[in-house]
Every structure is written in structure tokens, then in C-alpha cells.
Amino acid sequence: MRSGFVALIGRPNVGKSTLMNRLIGQKIAITSHKPQTTRNRIRTVYTDERGQIVFLDTPGIHRAHNKLGDYMVSVAEHTLNDADLILWLVEPDVKIGAGDRHIMETLAGVKTPVILCINKTDTLARDEVLPVIAAYSSTMEFAEIIPVSAMKGHGCRDLIDTIYKYLPEGDLYYDEDTVTDQPMRQITAEIIREKVLRSMSDEVPHGVAVIIDRMEFGQRIVDIDATIICEKESHKGMIIGKQGAMLKKIGSSARHDIEDVVEGQVNLQLWVKVRKDWRDSDMLLKNFGYDPKSINE
Numbered sequence: 001m002r003s004g005f006v007a008l009i010g011r012p013n014v015g016k017s018t019l020m021n022r023l024i025g026q027k028i029a030i031t032s033h034k035p036q037t038t039r040n041r042i043r044t045v046y047t048d049e050r051g052q053i054v055f056l057d058t059p060g061i062h063r064a065h066n067k068l069g070d071y072m073v074s075v076a077e078h079t080l081n082d083a084d085l086i087l088w089l090v091e092p093d094v095k096i097g098a099g100d101r102h103i104m105e106t107l108a109g110v111k112t113p114v115i116l117c118i119n120k121t122d123t124l125a126r127d128e129v130l131p132v133i134a135a136y137s138s139t140m141e142f143a144e145i146i147p148v149s150a151m152k153g154h155g156c157r158d159l160i161d162t163i164y165k166y167l168p169e170g171d172l173y174y175d176e177d178t179v180t181d182q183p184m185r186q187i188t189a190e191i192i193r194e195k196v197l198r199s200m201s202d203e204v205p206h207g208v209a210v211i212i213d214r215m216e217f218g219q220r221i222v223d224i225d226a227t228i229i230c231e232k233e234s235h236k237g238m239i240i241g242k243q244g245a246m247l248k249k250i251g252s253s254a255r256h257d258i259e260d261v262v263e264g265q266v267n268l269q270l271w272v273k274v275r276k277d278w279r280d281s282d283m284l285l286k287n288f289g290y291d292p293k294s295i296n297e
Contacts, residue, residue, distance in 0.1 A: 001050070001051040001052075001169065001170065001171060001172070002050060002051035002164050002167040002168065002169055002170070003051045003052040003053075003054070003167060003168070003170045003171060003172055003173055004052075004053065004054065004083075004084035004085065004166075004167035004168055004170070005054045005056055005082055005083045005084050005085075006053055006054065006055050006056065006083060006084065006085045006086070006087055006163055006167075007056045007058060007080055007082070007083035007085070007086050007087065007112075008020055008055060008056065008057050008058060008087045008089065009058055009080070009086060009087070009088050009089070009103065010088060010089035010090060010103070011090075011091075011097075011099040011100060011103070014089045014090065014091055014119060015089060015119045015120060015150045015151070016057055016058070016089050017042070017057055018150040018151060019087075019089060019117070019119065019148065019150035019156075020042070020044055020055050020057045022150050022151075022153055022156055023046055023053075023055065023156055023159070023160060024044045024045070024046045024055065024179060025046075026179055042056070042057040042180070042182060043055070043056055043057075043180060043181050043182070044057070044179060044180045045173075045174050045178045045179055045180065045181075046160070047172065047174075047176050047178075050164050051164065051167065051170075051172070052172045052173060052174065053160070053163055053164070053167065054173055054174070056082065056083060080106070080107075080110050080112065081110075083112055084112065084166070084167055084168060085112065085113055085114075085115065085143075085163060085166045085167065086107070086110070086112050086113065086114045086115070087114075087115050087117050087159075087163075088103065088107070088114055088115070088116050088117065089117045089119050090116065090117070090118055090119065090132075090136065091118075091119060091120055092118050092119070092120055092121055092123065092124050092128070092129060092132045092147075093132065094131045094132055094134075094135045095135075096135060096136065096139065104139060104140055107140065108140070113143040113166050114140075114142050114143055115142065115143050115144045115145070115146060115159075115162065115163070115166075116136055116142045116144070116145045116146070117146055117147075117148050117159065118132055118133065118136075118145065118146070118147045118148065119148055119149065119150055120149060120150075120151070121147040121148065121149050121154060121155070122149040122151060122152045122154060129147050133145050133147075143166060144162050146158060146159050146162060184215070184261070184262070185212040185215050186289070187261060188212055188215065188224060188226070188258055188261070189210040189211065189212050189226065189289075190210070191254050191257045191258055191261070192210045192226055192228065192250070192254045192270070193208060193209070193210045193228075194254075194257075195249075195250045195251075195253045195254045195257075196208050196210075196228060196239065196250055198253075199246060199249060199250055199253075200238065200239065200246075206279075207230055207231035207232070207235060207278075207279065208228060208229065208230055208235075208239075209228075209229040209278065209288040209289075210226055210227070210228055210229070211226065211227045211229060211287075211288060212224065212225075212226050213225040213226060213227055217262075220264070220265060221264065221265045221266065221267055222258075222262050222264055222265070222266045222267070223267045223269075224258070224266060224267065224268045224269070225269045225271075226268065226269070226270055226271070227270075227271045227272070227273055228250075228270060228271070228272045228273070229272075229273055229274075229275050229278060229288065230272065230273075230274055230275075231274065231275065231276055231277060231278060231279070232274065232276070233274055235274075236272050236273075236274050239272050240272055247270055247272065250270065251268050251269075251270045254268060254270075255268045
């Protein structure tokens, strides 16, 4: 048996959460086309007859502009020290940008083996991937380089097989049926935030957090009260929408996904509150689940 921890790193919006969901065969991490979707480290578990892979999905490594950004980058960088293997996701571009070069500098001080995953290869012809491999191979040494498509699933089976080669021998860390160690309240909050991300313009989502005020499991129905936090009154109006239309859309879409997770009927009630500049408030960051002291736990 081989079991170990595998960190997924990369620039924002490169497809880390999509790949992780694909590899474990179930949606756990939220996704959207907007950068910085993932804020906390998300742990998911893949188990088969060979052993167990514990994936650590991380926020995208980027230059932070507020305390929330500092927290996200710190989460990503600390995760490297907890991993037996690192999967670095990049886009299929021969021009290596400043963001990826910053990640190279971060990896330079890490002794953990690194597998380079060139994602979104479904957007290229097969011979167009070779120059990308050559460009990255010239910058640093990788344990492996594997082209994949998280969206289509191409190369994912090869990736799983390769990961096992680099994991240490050992017993399972989790029960065979475990898919994630995330609490249900956190999964629910993230689903709601995903629907805000997917529904709103670029200006609003980065300033949104979601708090689960109440989650009660009855015999036939799960009652959930949740609050969407934003930074401006104008954003609150946009989230609610004309006659509450946008909030109803967000709630309806979120309820559908939450019912899949809890495998039952859900009564979801949403509210919207303004907390000005919460992304730069130590107290509010902690209250909303982004506590820097928790990173090392």
C-alpha cells in the first residue's frame, strides 16, 4: 500500500479545483472562470486497491493586495511543506509569465518532488504540446511532466498511476469511503459562494464571503440559514437584484447542489449583509473562516 499527501499548486484560474474534482470523481471544490476562487486548503481523498492519495487543493499563488490575499498565499506556500509530492499546474503556453516564474522561485527552496501538469491540452493539437514541455523543462528539473485536460479527463488516469510511484509505503490515512474531511457547513458555504461567483460581474465576487448561521438536519428536510457578506451597499443591491431576483437565482442554484451533497431536501434561506473592507480586517477574516493561525494546524 502507498499513501501520501499531494499538493496542487499553480496560478489562479489554472484549473486546480477542476482537476482535483476530476481525479476523485466527485465535485468537492467549487469552480468558476474567475481567479482566486479557492481561498482555503481543501483536502480530498482518492482510494483504490493500491493505496490512498490525499489531495491538497490550494489557493492560487499570486501577489496579494489585501490581508485576505496574504492569507491565501500563505495557505498555498505552507501546504508545500505538508506534501509528499507537488503537482504544479500550468497552462499550455510556451511563454512563461511572471506568475509562473514566481512559483518557480518558491519551488526552488523545496525538496519535495514536483510533477508538472500541463493543463487544458484539449485546446491544442498534439504536436503543439511539445514546445510547452521543452520551455518548462529548460527552467527546472521535474520528476515528471504530464499533459492533462481537467475539463475532458485526458491524461488523468496516467496522472494517478504516476502519483502512486512517488508516494511512500504506508497505511490509509482515512477510511476507504472518505472523500473529504471538510465539514458539511463549510461545503455548503462554498457552494453558495460558487453560485455568487458564477452569477455576478467581476467587481463583486472577490469581496464576498458566506456564513452558515444555522444548519439543522430534520427527518425529511435540512434547514439552512446563510448570510452572504459583501463590502459595499451597491454590491448588496446587485446580489439581491431587482425584486430579489438575483438572490432567488443564487439560492435556487445553490439549493440544487446542496441537496446532492446532503442527499435530501433542503430549505435554504439567504440574507445579505455589508461589512465594509472585511478583507483587510483581522477580526472579520477570522470570523469568516480565514484565520492565519489555523494555517499550521
